[in-house]
Amino acid sequence: MTRRSARDSYDHVTQEDFDRPRRRTRPRTKDRPTYDDAVDALVVTVDRGRYTVRLREEPDRVVTAMKSRPLGRKGVVVGDRVRLVGDTTGDEGSLARIVEVQERTTVLRRTADDDDPVERVIVANAEQLVVVVALAEPEPRTGLVDRAIAAAYDAGIEPLLCLTKADLADPAPLVEVYRPLDVAYVVTQRGADVAPVLERLVGRTSVLLGHSGVGKSTLVNALVPGAHRAVGVVNDVTGRGRHTSTSALMLRLPEASGGGWIVDTPGIRSFGLAHLQPQSLLRSFPDLDDLAVDCPRGCTHAASEPECALDEAVAAGTVEEARVSSYRRLLSSRDAPRG
Numbered sequence: 321m322t323r324r325s326a327r328d329s330y331d332h333v334t335q336e337d338f339d340r341p342r343r344r345t346r347p348r349t350k351d352r353p354t355y356d357d358a359v360d361a362l363v364v365t366v367d368r369g370r371y372t373v374r375l376r377e378e379p380d381r382v383v384t385a386m387k388s389r390p391l392g393r394k395g396v397v398v399g400d401r402v403r404l405v406g407d408t409t410g411d412e413g414s415l416a417r418i419v420e421v422q423e424r425t426t427v428l429r430r431t432a433d434d435d436d437p438v439e440r441v442i443v444a445n446a447e448q449l450v451v452v453v454a455l456a457e458p459e460p461r462t463g464l465v466d467r468a469i470a471a472a473y474d475a476g477i478e479p480l481l482c483l484t485k486a487d488l489a490d491p492a493p494l495v496e497v498y499r500p501l502d503v504a505y506v507v508t509q510r511g512a513d514v515a516p517v518l519e520r521l522v523g524r525t526s527v528l529l530g531h532s533g534v535g536k537s538t539l540v541n542a543l544v545p546g547a548h549r550a551v552g553v554v555n556d557v558t559g560r561g562r563h564t565s566t567s568a569l570m571l572r573l574p575e576a577s578g579g580g581w582i583v584d585t586p587g588i589r590s591f592g593l594a595h596l597q598p599q600s601l602l603r604s605f606p607d608l609d610d611l612a613v614d615c616p617r618g619c620t621h622a623a624s625e626p627e628c629a630l631d632e633a634v635a636a637g638t639v640e641e642a643r644v645s646s647y648r649r650l651l652s653s654r655d656a657p658r659g
């Protein structure tokens with residue numbers, strides 16, 4: 321992918337994306353309000369039926385809104401691009417109404433549990449999922465990382481590993497675990513220059529996700545001066561952090577650094593993948609997908625499949641064994657204990 325200039329990328333996110341033609345699923349009738357005076361906005365956080373949004377034309381203006389009747393039961397989540405009517409001044413006590421949710425480009429979802437079919441959308445329109453993993457304190461647990469990467473691929477969102485607390489441990493062993501998957505990564509630590517991280521975030525919308533205590537709030541505060549995300553204390557006994565952040569919040573990266581948005585999510589304990597299908601995951605591995613055309617019908621490509629073409633390709637030396645086993649590890653993370 322060619323890197324656009326920071327300026328172009330920022331414009332891309334704030335204008336071009338918002339300007340995407342709105343698709344109307346139902347023809348308007350003269351009885352339906354047209355909302356021609358509605359303004360475009362972006363949902364940055366949700367709290368008990370109240371939506372905090374920023375206006376497209378004036379991202380510094382923060383407005384509180386509620387869903388309006390025409391939306392019915394349609395959900396509105398962080399990252400949604402919406403249209404607003406009513407009082408959009410953002411003045412204290414003012415309340416605007418969301419009358420339309422624009423078509424989502426991506427949807428990052430998780431099920432509470434692998435057996436729980438109820439899907440929860442975490443965020444809409446994200447382009448990148450940043451999986452924040454501490455190299456120590458708490459010890460990296462690849463379970464959640466695998467599951468998050470699988471969810472990202474499934475959603476058509478690019479994963480990025482952000483390895484924190486590099487002052488405490490060597491990143492090399494963890495990097496090696498993810499090398500066969502070709503997942504991009506960046507290494508950082510508290511107090512270090514955040515430029516290498518920022519470079520990966522500029523001009524796009526990224527979701528940050530990770531176990532409590534991995535240093536996500538510390539990172540967010542470094543990326544967005546003034547974000548004031550609460551930094552928790554890792555419990556000496558369990559080595560885990562307290563859940564100091566409570567709700568997902570979308571933050572604007574400083575315009576001086578090129579702009580873009582990050583969504584800080586609260587410490588996530590579980591990441592159910594009941595919705596994950598082997599076929600959708602395979603789409604993110606074009607080399608394996610090509611080989612799998614020789615699989616018998618209905619092959620799940622799991623290690624237990626007797627005639628999976630992926631095994632034949634490994635035997636023939638066409639593909640690295642580690643790549644196939646890493647793909648299978650992601651695939652089986654759906655059923656693995658959550659960690």
Ligand SMILES: Nc1nc2c(ncn2[C@@H]2O[C@H](COP(=O)(O)OP(=O)(O)OP(=O)(O)O)[C@@H](O)[C@H]2O)c(=O)[nH]1
Nearest residue numbers: 485509510533534535536537538551552562564587
């Ligand atoms: N040694 C070391 N400690 C760090 C680093 N980054 C953060 N910490 C510490 O790790 C602890 C947890 O950091 P947070 O930023 O609150 O972690 P979090 O992931 O936001 O945790 P929650 O808010 O609970 O979700 C705090 O005591 C931080 O000071 C780092 O690079 N090195």
Ligand SMILES: [Zn+2]
Nearest residue numbers: 615619621628
């Ligand atoms: Zn197969």
